[in-house]
Amino acid sequence: FSQDKPHELLKELLRIAQVKIFFHRMYHAKVYLIRGDWDRLIYGSSNFTAGGFIKNVEFDNIEEIGEKKLKDIKEFFAYCDLHSTAVTDEIIQYYEDIQDELKELKKVQKELKDKIKGSYTPAF
Numbered sequence: 127f128s129q130d131k132p133h134e135l136l137k138e139l140l141r142i143a144q145v146k147i148f149f150h151r152m153y154h155a156k157v158y159l160i161r162g163d164w165d166r167l168i169y170g171s172s173n174f175t176a177g178g179f180i181k182n183v184e185f186d187n188i189e190e191i192g193e194k195k196l197k198d199i200k201e202f203f204a205y206c207d208l209h210s211t212a213v214t215d216e217i218i219q220y221y222e223d224i225q226d227e228l229k230e231l232k233k234v235q236k237e238l239k240d241k242i243k244g245s246y247t248p249a250f
Contacts, residue, residue, distance in 0.1 A: 130232060133222035136213050139174065146210035147217070153206070156186075159199055167191050167199060 139145045156178070158168040170186030172178035191199065211217070221228070 130229065131225065132228070133218045133225070135175070136218050136221065140213060140218075145213040146207065147213060148206075148210050151209055153210075157199075157202070159203065165191050165196055167195070 136145060156168075156170060156172055156174070158174070160166040160168065166188055168186055168188045170184060172182070172184040172186050178184060
């Protein structure tokens with residue numbers, strides 16, 4: 127998670143969506159299926175956060191999909207479903223319990239990122 131308090135993020139997401147986590151595989155795709163009068167598929171770089179949809183520079187594609195494409199997308203989500211774990215209160219509690227370690231990790235990552243950024247400044 128790039129967010130400082132993943133347990134809070136997970137609690138909020140559970141209020142509006144089914145949430146699953148890949149623990150044993152790297153999953154980097156961002157795919158959102160919006161069902162309604164017209165089914166829409168959003169895929170690209172944006173995370174499901176304020177940064178991903180409001181603050182950051184992201185690249186996404188939004189397309190209206192028909193029944194054939196919807197079938198393919200459902201197969202993709204079925205695959206994901208088989209290889210992920212539903213977020214539970216226990217998982218949220220785990221992230222809350224390790225909050226101090228996550229905070230320390232973020233601090234070390236930021237220090238390293240700042241150090242790397244400070245060592246090279248391109249001339250534009």
